[in-house]
Amino acid sequence: MPVVIAATGNKRRKVRFPSSSHTATAQVEKLETRNIRAHLPKSSRTPSISALKYHQSLGQGIKMVESTTHPTVPSLFKELPAIRDALITETTELQSETLNKCLPFLTGSHSSQKDPLNRYGVPPLKRDEHIGYLYDSLEDYPSGFVGLDASRPWMVYWALAGLSLLGEDVTKYRQRTISTFFPMQNPTGGFGGGHGQISHCASSYAAVLSLAMVGGEEALNLIDRQAMWKWLGRLKQADGGIRVCEGGEEDVRGAYCAMVMLSLLDLPLTLPPEAKAREHGLETFTSGLSEYLSRCQTFEGGISGCPGSEAHGAYAFCALACLCILGQPDVTVPKCMDILLLLSWLSARQYAPEGGFAGRTNKLVDGCYSHWVGSCWPLIQSALSGTQTAAVSQKSAVGNLYSREGLTRYILGCCQSPNGGLRDKPGKHPDSYHTCYTLTGLSSVQHHHYHTDSSATSNKDFASAFSWKHRPARTSNDPGSDVNVFDENDCLKALHPLYVIPHKAAEGMRLWCEMKPL
Amino acid sequence: MEGKYVSDPEWASIQPIPLNDGSETGAMPMATIAYSDDYIEATSYLRAVMAANEISERALKLTEDIIFMNPAHYTVWIYRAKIVFALNKDLLEELEWLNGVSLKYLKNYQIWHHRQVLMSSQDHFPTLPPKEMDFLMEMFAQDSKNYHVWTYRHWLVRHFKLWDSPREIADINSLLNSDVRNNSAWNHRYMLRFGPRSDEPDGGMTNSNGPPSEKGRLAVVDEDVVDEELQYAQVQIVKAPENRSPWSYARGVLRAGGRPLSEWTGFAQKFVLDKREQGQLVDVEVKSSHAVEWLADVYAQDGAAQESTAAEAVRMLNLLKEKYDPIRRNYWDYRIQMILGQEVLASA
Numbered sequence: 001m002p003v004v005i006a007a008t009g010n011k012r013r014k015v016r017f018p019s020s021s022h023t024a025t026a027q028v029e030k031l032e033t034r035n036i037r038a039h040l041p042k043s044s045r046t047p048s049i050s051a052l053k054y055h056q057s058l059g060q061g062i063k064m065v066e067s068t069t070h071p072t073v074p075s076l077f078k079e080l081p082a083i084r085d086a087l088i089t090e091t092t093e094l095q096s097e098t099l100n101k102c103l104p105f106l107t108g109s110h111s112s113q114k115d116p117l118n119r120y121g122v123p124p125l126k127r128d129e130h131i132g133y134l135y136d137s138l139e140d141y142p143s144g145f146v147g148l149d150a151s152r153p154w155m156v157y158w159a160l161a162g163l164s165l166l167g168e169d170v171t172k173y174r175q176r177t178i179s180t181f182f183p184m185q186n187p188t189g190g191f192g193g194g195h196g197q198i199s200h201c202a203s204s205y206a207a208v209l210s211l212a213m214v215g216g217e218e219a220l221n222l223i224d225r226q227a228m229w230k231w232l233g234r235l236k237q238a239d240g241g242i243r244v245c246e247g248g249e250e251d252v253r254g255a256y257c258a259m260v261m262l263s264l265l266d267l268p269l270t271l272p273p274e275a276k277a278r279e280h281g282l283e284t285f286t287s288g289l290s291e292y293l294s295r296c297q298t299f300e301g302g303i304s305g306c307p308g309s310e311a312h313g314a315y316a317f318c319a320l321a322c323l324c325i326l327g328q329p330d331v332t333v334p335k336c337m338d339i340l341l342l343l344s345w346l347s348a349r350q351y352a353p354e355g356g357f358a359g360r361t362n363k364l365v366d367g368c369y370s371h372w373v374g375s376c377w378p379l380i381q382s383a384l385s386g387t388q389t390a391a392v393s394q395k396s397a398v399g400n401l402y403s404r405e406g407l408t409r410y411i412l413g414c415c416q417s418p419n420g421g422l423r424d425k426p427g428k429h430p431d432s433y434h435t436c437y438t439l440t441g442l443s444s445v446q447h448h449h450y451h452t453d454s455s456a457t458s459n460k461d462f463a464s465a466f467s468w469k470h471r472p473a474r475t476s477n478d479p480g481s482d483v484n485v486f487d488e489n490d491c492l493k494a495l496h497p498l499y500v501i502p503h504k505a506a507e508g509m510r511l512w513c514e515m516k517p518l
Numbered sequence: 519m520e521g522k523y524v525s526d527p528e529w530a531s532i533q534p535i536p537l538n539d540g541s542e543t544g545a546m547p548m549a550t551i552a553y554s555d556d557y558i559e560a561t562s563y564l565r566a567v568m569a570a571n572e573i574s575e576r577a578l579k580l581t582e583d584i585i586f587m588n589p590a591h592y593t594v595w596i597y598r599a600k601i602v603f604a605l606n607k608d609l610l611e612e613l614e615w616l617n618g619v620s621l622k623y624l625k626n627y628q629i630w631h632h633r634q635v636l637m638s639s640q641d642h643f644p645t646l647p648p649k650e651m652d653f654l655m656e657m658f659a660q661d662s663k664n665y666h667v668w669t670y671r672h673w674l675v676r677h678f679k680l681w682d683s684p685r686e687i688a689d690i691n692s693l694l695n696s697d698v699r700n701n702s703a704w705n706h707r708y709m710l711r712f713g714p715r716s717d718e719p720d721g722g723m724t725n726s727n728g729p730p731s732e733k734g735r736l737a738v739v740d741e742d743v744v745d746e747e748l749q750y751a752q753v754q755i756v757k758a759p760e761n762r763s764p765w766s767y768a769r770g771v772l773r774a775g776g777r778p779l780s781e782w783t784g785f786a787q788k789f790v791l792d793k794r795e796q797g798q799l800v801d802v803e804v805k806s807s808h809a810v811e812w813l814a815d816v817y818a819q820d821g822a823a824q825e826s827t828a829a830e831a832v833r834m835l836n837l838l839k840e841k842y843d844p845i846r847r848n849y850w851d852y853r854i855q856m857i858l859g860q861e862v863l864a865s866a
Contacts, residue, residue, distance in 0.1 A: 082842050083807055085758040090662070091699035138548040145551050146588050155549035175545035183538040195538045196565035197593040239719060247596040249631045295721030299708050299734055299770030305665070307720040308672045308713060310705040312665065338730040343849070348762065352845035361701040361762050363663065401848045482848070 070108035070121030077353045077409050078107045091362050098364050101426040102354050105414045110426075112418045118487050122412050125442070125490035129420030130435060131166050134159045137421075137432040138173070150193030153206035156180055158436035160213045164502050165439045165492045174214040178222055181207045185224065189231025199231055200245040201257035208261050209501050212509040220512050229267040229518065232258050232285065233275035240288020241306070251305040252296055255289060256318035259325045260499060263462040264506060266513035286326060293319045294336035300361060301338065301345030313349060313359035313373040316342075320379045321498045325465045329451055333383035343380060347401065349373045355406030356414065356425075357441075366424045367415040367434050370407060370441020371500075377402055378449035378497045387467075388450050397450065404445040404473065404482045411442045412486060440500060443492040446484075448473045456507045458514055466507060470494045521559035528576055534562035535569060557587050568597055573604040582615075589619065595628040599635045609642045617653055621660070630666040634673055646678045651685055662693060663702045672709055676720055681710050698754050704763040711747055712736065712774040724774070734773040744775035752785060759789050759806035779816050786812040790834075807842040810834050818857050831857050 080099070085092070104110035108117045115123050137159045141148065148155065156177065160170045183195040184207060190199025191207040211219045235243040235254060242254035262269065262285055269284045271277055282288060295307040296319055302311025303319040323332040333339060349357045349369065356365035357373035377400065385397040415422045415438045421430025422438040447470045455463035472491075473484065499506040523529045537558060540547040553561075560583050567577045581598040584591055602612055613636060620629050637643050637650075657667045680686050687710060693703040712734070714724045721727075723734035751768040755761070772779060789809035793801040804810055814834035821828030832854050839850035 076844050081760075083760045083804065085760045087698070087758040089697040089699055089758075091697055139550075141549065141551045143552050143554045143557070146553060146557055147590050148549075149551060149553075149557075149588055150591050150593070152549045152551075159549070173548070175543075176548050179540035179543040179545040180547040180549070181540070182543055183540045192593065193591075195540075196535065196561065196568065197591070198596065200592060245592065245596070247599065247635075248592065249627065249634075291727050294730075294733075295719060295726040297726065297730075297733065298705065298722035299712070299773065300705070300766045304722055305669060307726070308676065308709050308722060309669045310665065310702050311722075334730065336730065338733055347846050347849040350845050352843075355845065360663075361766065362699040363701070398852060399848065401852050403845050403848065406845050 070117055072119060073107055073121040073409075077355055077406065078103065079353060081352060094364060098354070098425060102365075102410075102414050105426050106353055106355070106409060108413070114418075118485070120483070120485035122409055122485045123416065124487060125412060125492075126416050126420060127166060127490070130416075130422065130439070131163065131168060131420075133417075133420035133430065134162045134166070134432065134435060137435075138176075150197060150200075150203070152194055153181070153184065153191060153203040153210070155432055157206035157210045158432040160210050161495065161501060162432065162436040162439050164213060164505075165436075165443050165495065167493055170213050171215060174216050174219055177210055177214045178219055181211065181222060185222070186231075187224075187227065189224065189227035189229070198245055200248070201235070201242070201254045201261075202244060204228070205257035205260055208264060208509075209499065209505075212264065212499075212505040213501050215505060215508055217512075220509060223265065225265050225267060225513065225516075226518055228261065228265065230272045230274070232262065232267070233272035233277075236271060236275055236277040236282065236285060238277055238280035238282065240282070240290075240292035242285075242289075249306075252293065252303070252315045252318040252322065253305070255293065256322040256325075258285065259289075259322050263325050263465050264499065264509050264513070266460075266510060266517070268518060269461055290323065290326060290332060290336050293323060297337050297342065301341035301343070302360075303337075303342070310360060311345060313357060313369045313376070316346065317372045317376050320376050324379050324382075324451075324498055325462060328387055328464045329379055329383040330386040333380065339380070339383060343384075343401070346373065346376055346380060350402055350406060352406065354410055354414070355403065355408075356410030357407070364425070365410065367411065367422055367438035367441070368424065369437075370411055370415075371437035371444070374402075374407060374441040374444045375497060375500070378444065382449070382451040385450070388452050388469075400448075400473075400482060405485050407441060408445050408485050411438050412490070439492060440495060442486070442490075443495055444497075446473055446486065446491050447471070447494040449494070449497045456503070457510050460514075465498055466510060468497055468503070470503075521555060523559050523563050523580075529563065532563055532566050534559070535565035536562055554587075557584075560584050560587065564594060564597075568593075573601050575605070577601055578605065578607075585619065589623045589626055589628065592628050595632050599632055602636070603639070609636050609639065610647065612636055613647065613650075620653075620657065624657075624661055624664065625666075627666060630670045634670055637674065638677065646674065646680070650674070651689065655689060658693060662697060662700050665702070668702045668706060672706065675706075675710065679716060681713070681715060686710050694754065698757055699761050699763060701763045704767050708767060708770050711743060712770065723770075734770060735776055736774045739775050741775065744771055744777070747771045748782075755806070759809065762808055765806075765808035765812065779812060779819065782812060783816050786816070790837075802837060804837065804842055807838060810837050810842055814838070814853070818853070821857060828857055 105113065108121050108123065113123055115126070117123055137155060160173065163170050181191060184191045184193070184197070184203065186192060186199045188199070191204040192199050193203045208223065211222060234246055235258060237243060237250050241250045242258045243250045244254040261267070269286060271282060271284060296303045296315070298304055298311040300311045303316040304311055305315040320333065323329070323336060326332050348361070349359070351358060351365055354365045356367065357369035358365050359369050359372065381398055381401060388397065411422070414426050415434070417423050417430040422435045423430040424434055449468055449470045452467050452469050454467055456466040457463055493502060495501060496503045496506045523534070539550060560580060563580055564584060567580065578598065578601045581594045581601065584594045585598070602609070613633070616629065616633055623629065654667060654671055657664060675681060675686060690703050690707045690710070693700050712724065714721050714726070718724060725735050725737070726733050748768060748771055751764040751771065754764040768782065769779065772781060786809040789804065789806040790813060791803040792799055793803060814831050817827045817831035817834060821831045835850045835854045839847050843850070
């Protein structure tokens with residue numbers, strides 16, 4: 001019988017790159033237990049019966065921790081909302097439970113918060129621990145993690161994007177990134193989640209972005225762009241939308257991921273001749289696409305995964321970012337969306353006292369929405385402000401329409417795990433998904449992103465997508481308005497607001513592809 | 519290796535395709551998993567049968583084996599759907615099997631897409647199978663806001679044209695009775711009552727491809743349904759006035775009916791009580807921030823004509839900004855500036 005070549009863990013070493021100031025041995029010791037637990041809590045998202053019982057006894061009562069709270073934390077972030085209904089349902093029980101878990105962290109009184117708080121009562125970013133966590137996350141996982149087998153491209157993307165935010169040079173991973181993605185690419189185009197898995201928009205998105213981050217001729221050359229274009233053509237649907245894989249579901253993830261790849265890889269906008277969608281009169285990838293996205297806006301104002309579902313933060317980002325790839329935000333967004341209705345819904349995603357974002361109405365805050373909802377803000381603000389000239393004048397721009405302070409407090413106070421990695425909320429284990437997306441959210445409060453008329457690429461299709469600039473967000477002079485409650489040395493790098501990788505990586509890939517037209 | 523496939527004569531004809539993890543290129547691949555021997559073996563056989571495009575009973579069994587080890591393996595689901603149809607399997611049996619898997623793995627895209635693929639076969643399911651909605655209610659008992667299950671249910675409604683099915687509204691009423699804050703149920707209710715029907719492409723609102731401000735506007739309005747639903751929303755709001763869902767729902771209902779928000783001015787005012795002493799406003803008692811927002815919107819619309827009404831709108835927005843929803847301060851400020859016709863200064 002043939003010998004099956006196993007990727008057995010016991011032959012692998014847990015390689016770690018040394019990072020500035022933490023002890024490597026301590027990290028390695030923790031690795032085993034931490035990683036085993038890291039992804040398990042997904043299954044425990046549903047409320048357990050014990051949690052509900054706990055709350056029946058709790059009633060409206062929330063344990064306050066006034067005696068030990070940090071004096072400079074504003075009451076907004078340590079007191080309950082002014083109005084709370086008497087009627088208790090499962091939703092309010094879960095909300096109360098979340099508040100109980102968050103309040104000690106928001107007030108800086110939780111026993112696990114060992115670092116001194118800054119003058120705003122906010123803990124520092126555990127930079128070294130998060131760097132260590134993300135380096136570890138790229139190594140070998142025990143067999144219990146088999147559920148991640150189709151998500152390995154994501155694991156690589158989350159770690160590389162997170163490390164880039166933290167200022168690490170990820171080009172040292174070039175060879176390992178190439179060897180990871182090489183067997184995942186299918187000759188018929190696109191990348192699957194692993195060897196022998198069919199191509200999927202999500203794994204292809206993660207692969208393309210990871211290769212862009214490590215950069216270099218060999219990495220960029222790995223992608224069979226011609227085959228990618230043909231494969232994407234097979235995903236285009238008669239109603240304008242795009243499937244996530246052949247035979248798979250059609251939703252705004254497919255639309256966003258496909259447009260990210262088409263624009264980064266400078267693929268032709270016309271559909272391949274053999275694309276089925278042509279039989280329905282569609283000629284390009286963008287045919288009917290903005291109409292499809294338009295149908296995903298719900299009566300609440302938010303955007304759903306596919307027409308008719310409930311408005312949801314993650315899909316709102318996919319749809320808005322897709323519209324902003326299609327053209328200028330002040331043109332494409334108001335053309336498809338009732339923008340004031342969208343704005344009202346988006347704004348209602350932020351809760352107090354937690355400060356973080358929830359993905360849907362009457363759901364709980366979760367660190368990952370720091371990106372999904374948080375990264376909608378620069379897009380919608382730009383749609384409202386209009387395109388800025390490359391010169392500095394920002395007078396006509398709308399400012400930040402959400403509370404940067406609140407989001408910062410939630411991320412730094414509630415989402416940091418004591419041993420590194422970031423999490424959904426206190427009581428949850430960290431994982432690389434939440435680490436990447438809470439850090440992306442923290443970066444988005446630290447940088448002001450705006451859209452200009454000056455593109456980093458040649459003036460062709462999608463020039464607008466490469467016209468985003470950023471500068472450090474300043475504390476406003478307006479009393480009571482947003483202040484930067486994070487310390488200078490807690491600043492992260494900026495990511496491109498549409499591609500969610502460093503600007504240089506996105507522009508580098510695009511320019512390289514422009515030189516090699518198909 | 520003594521795996522169960524290697525030693526099974528039924529599989530003797532298959533040459534498994536071993537895992538290529540990329541390490542042959544010289545560099546260590548990342549985020550690798552130390553797979554169990556069973557998983558390694560089964561997926562090696564999967565690669566082989568898929569490469570040969572094999573449609574067989576043994577391949578079907580193999581997909582089940584892998585699904586039980588890793589239900590997030592999307593490839594195996596798509597392959598399974600193909601086999602099930604090609605072998606003309608009993609789809610009701612497949613659904614039964616799927617029920618067990620669904621209850622075990624609550625958060626999973628693939629399961630629900632697989633179900634939709636099965637159910638979309640007109641040949642097998644010309645009408646809705648009788649137990650389908652019972653099963654969905656069983657799922658909602660585990661997680662009443664499960665996004666995948668709601669998305670599937672919405673698809674079912676459209677596929678089988680169930681908008682007016684008594685079962686649909688009965689289930690929604692029952693879910694809202696147990697938790698009036700279940701926003702997923704409110705969304706489904708809106709789609710039943712006011713969503714696009716067969717004459718339009720699907721969308722979160724009717725007329726979705728019209729001008730954005732006219733999205734949701736029904737071409738033909740059944741005023742009785744609008745009145746009924748507004749009435750329903752009011753009853754639910756009284757139970758818990760700070761619940762955003764029914765307030766948003768009511769906005770959607772009025773939008774569908776082409777009616778103004780001011781129709782509810784009196785109702786909203788019941789939750790925002792001005793306290794006056796000798797004609798002077800001394801305090802405001804607020805029972806719902808959503809009522810304040812509602813009044814702000816009504817006054818802002820009317821305020822274009824009247825300065826005193828605009829001032830009332832600003833007063834409402836300031837209540838939200840200062841006390842009742844201060845985390846959204848910048849948004850309320852933006853709204854105030856829009857009313858005052860001034861530009862919001864950059865605060866970024």
